[in-house]
Amino acid sequence: MASKVTMRIQRFDPAVDKEPHDQDFEIELPAGITILKALNKVRAEKDPTLALRYSCGSAICGSCALKVNGHARLACKTQVSDCTIDGVMRVGPIGNLKILRDLVVDMDPFLESLGKVKPYLEAGNGSVPELERTQRPEEFLQIDPSTTCILCAACYSDCNVLAVDENFFGPATLAKAHRFIFDSRDVDTPERMRAISAKTGVWDCTHCGECSTRCPTETKPLERIEEIRTKAMADGFHGNAGARHALGFRETVGKRGILDENYLPARSMGFFNIPGLLSLVPIGLRMMMRGKNPPLIPHKIDKVDEVKKTFARFEELRK
Amino acid sequence: MKYALYTGCVAKGAGRENLVATYLACEKLGIELVEMTDAACCGAGVINEDNPMVADIMNARTFSLAEAQGLDIMNICTTCQGVHRKAQRKLEGKPDHMARVNDELERDTGRRYKGEVKVKHFYEVLLNDYGLEKLKEKVVNPLSGLKLGAFYGCYATRPPEVNDLENPDDPDELENLIEALGATPIRYDERLKCCGFPIAMVNKKNSMQLGGNAIVSAKEAGADAMVTPCPLCHLNLDAYQPDMESRVGRKLDMPILHIPQLVAMALGVSKEAVRLQTHIVRPTGLLAS
Ligand code: SF4
Ligand code: SF4
Ligand code: FES
Numbered sequence: 376m377a378s379k380v381t382m383r384i385q386r387f388d389p390a391v392d393k394e395p396h397d398q399d400f401e402i403e404l405p406a407g408i409t410i411l412k413a414l415n416k417v418r419a420e421k422d423p424t425l426a427l428r429y430s431c432g433s434a435i436c437g438s439c440a441l442k443v444n445g446h447a448r449l450a451c452k453t454q455v456s457d458c459t460i461d462g463v464m465r466v467g468p469i470g471n472l473k474i475l476r477d478l479v480v481d482m483d484p485f486l487e488s489l490g491k492v493k494p495y496l497e498a499g500n501g502s503v504p505e506l507e508r509t510q511r512p513e514e515f516l517q518i519d520p521s522t523t524c525i526l527c528a529a530c531y532s533d534c535n536v537l538a539v540d541e542n543f544f545g546p547a548t549l550a551k552a553h554r555f556i557f558d559s560r561d562v563d564t565p566e567r568m569r570a571i572s573a574k575t576g577v578w579d580c581t582h583c584g585e586c587s588t589r590c591p592t593e594t595k596p597l598e599r600i601e602e603i604r605t606k607a608m609a610d611g612f613h614g615n616a617g618a619r620h621a622l623g624f625r626e627t628v629g630k631r632g633i634l635d636e637n638y639l640p641a642r643s644m645g646f647f648n649i650p651g652l653l654s655l656v657p658i659g660l661r662m663m664m665r666g667k668n669p670p671l672i673p674h675k676i677d678k679v680d681e682v683k684k685t686f687a688r689f690e691e692l693r694k
Numbered sequence: 695m696k697y698a699l700y701t702g703c704v705a706k707g708a709g710r711e712n713l714v715a716t717y718l719a720c721e722k723l724g725i726e727l728v729e730m731t732d733a734a735c736c737g738a739g740v741i742n743e744d745n746p747m748v749a750d751i752m753n754a755r756t757f758s759l760a761e762a763q764g765l766d767i768m769n770i771c772t773t774c775q776g777v778h779r780k781a782q783r784k785l786e787g788k789p790d791h792m793a794r795v796n797d798e799l800e801r802d803t804g805r806r807y808k809g810e811v812k813v814k815h816f817y818e819v820l821l822n823d824y825g826l827e828k829l830k831e832k833v834v835n836p837l838s839g840l841k842l843g844a845f846y847g848c849y850a851t852r853p854p855e856v857n858d859l860e861n862p863d864d865p866d867e868l869e870n871l872i873e874a875l876g877a878t879p880i881r882y883d884e885r886l887k888c889c890g891f892p893i894a895m896v897n898k899k900n901s902m903q904l905g906g907n908a909i910v911s912a913k914e915a916g917a918d919a920m921v922t923p924c925p926l927c928h929l930n931l932d933a934y935q936p937d938m939e940s941r942v943g944r945k946l947d948m949p950i951l952h953i954p955q956l957v958a959m960a961l962g963v964s965k966e967a968v969r970l971q972t973h974i975v976r977p978t979g980l981l982a983s
Contacts, residue, residue: 584852
């Protein structure tokens with residue numbers, strides 16, 4: 376059954392427009408049509424100047440990511456019928472990248488960000504095998520998700536941290552780092568871990584969950600970021616505020632079952648970081664003025680011994 | 695109606711007004727609460743990164759404690775709620791893992807998690823168990839004239855598999871609740887964004903920019919105050935608001951309310967009793983009458 380849909384498409388022609396603007400196209404669409412096909416129908420029937428990128432039409436090449444009703448999706452993998460609200464569907468270019476024209480953005484910053492994590496295998500200078508470098512299936516399973524990335528930048532588009540800090544690695548780049556950190560054939564893992572833990576690196580992600588929610592593949596960057604952080608904690612890369620923050624949780628929850636909110640900020644800053652500690656003073660005073668400061672003698676939960684027993688096996692429970 | 699109340703850490707520390715307001719609201723509604731004084735921190739997604747196994751045992755422990763009481767869990771923090779649901783989903787999806795977690799749990803506590811307990815946030819209890827129609831009947835002090843921007847934060851909407859929102863990409867639930875309490879919901883661009891709290895101690899500049907942007911967005915859409923189901927969002931947006939003002943270069947003066955405070959006030963509890971005066975950004979003028 377065909378139905379009439381209003382496609383509200385964001386347009387931008389750098390030669391004419393100062394700002395992007397929406398344009399409505401009313402169009403008859405057959406049931407089951409994808410957004411990509413609908414956009415091509417708009418081009419064929421309404422306006423051939425509409426610019427968009429696509430290639431495979433099968434969720435493989437990663438070139439057709441767009442924002443649909445404000446969230447990044449693959450145009451070729453998404454049905455129009457799933458995205459119309461009261462007969463209207465909004466389509467725009469993906470975010471956090473400069474618009475070149477209509478739905479086409481400049482992908483260079485995204486692709487360049489991948490270069491920050493050496494996105495290639497470091498096999499070392501040892502003997503070169505006659506055929507290929509092999510892995511056992513269980514070794515491959517570790518990197519199976521992160522090898523499925525199609526570089527569509529849907530995650531990059533909706534990442535909350537990238538929206539405020541273009542220097543952040545970004546979700547796809549961290550997933551790419553994961554792909555080599557956990558590759559059994561790579562000899563550079565310690566160096567990769569050091570690089571990603573320098574300053575706040577992998578810990579700059581705020582856990583907003585947008586990347587994994589928008590990712591059209593099994594890459595699911597947030598889960599990969601979590602795995603990198605777990606490895607950083609296990610391998611002793613503790614010299615940054617993110618890792619210290621995690622240690623603060625371990626130390627207080629393991630002892631009392633509940634977080635000590637007085638201890639955590641100082642622990643995260645680092646006990647010898649005097650300027651960092653001083654920077655906590657205004658907020659502390661502010662809270663105190665309102666009687667909001669956490670109790671000075673921290674609580675303990677009932678049956679805390681149960682928790683202590685578990686935390687006593689912390690290293691053993693890492694598997 | 696009776697629930698095991700999981701307070702989370704913040705309601706016992708820097709956000710005690712959230713717990714106070716929860717008790718007051720539930721008393722008015724006839725919802726009975728049994729506080730889980732023996733439950734541990736959910737790990738806030740942090741312990742899970744440090745050691746996933748320990749985090750799973752801790753959360754299974756919490757669930758087992760509620761099961762022993764025969765009660766479902768009510769959360770008053772969307773981060774706790776999201777972490778709990780994620781943990782449940784992981785355990786339910788991997789029977790082998792669940793068995794191992796339960797063996798470890800039994801070793802330390804003598805209990806096992808059976809997979810029976812449901813975890814719900816206070817607002818889900820109101821929407822799905824109590825019902826908005828019944829809630830409306832109890833409203834004696836409709837918050838008319840108040841324009842409120844719901845700030846969902848991350849865990850309430852993402853990942854979509856672990857929340858009960860009908861349309862997590864464009865939800866209406868909190869707006870419906872605001873309306874039921876007599877106030878006017880304001881929708882604004884950043885209502886589903888991150889408040890920045892998780893990186894407040896890691897990258898303060900980015901954290902302040904995230905929170906600042908959210909408040910600017912609500913302000914420009916005409917909100918008198920923002921209301922959130924997450925005490926961590928509250929902590930960042932309220933306590934750090936002066937820093938956010940410097941970051942975004944403008945005065946914000948945006949009161950940030952906890953959902954239970956809003957509900958309690960609509961049910962006739964005074965603003966002093968829900969401790970609005972303890973907020974860093976004082977809701978002066980708001981609810982003046
Ligand atoms: S979870 Fe982290 S990496 Fe993923 S989108 Fe959010 S901030 Fe970016
Ligand atoms: S991680 Fe997912 S969303 Fe990001 S570029 Fe790769 S496939 Fe696309
Ligand atoms: S056109 Fe190739 S992924 Fe959509």
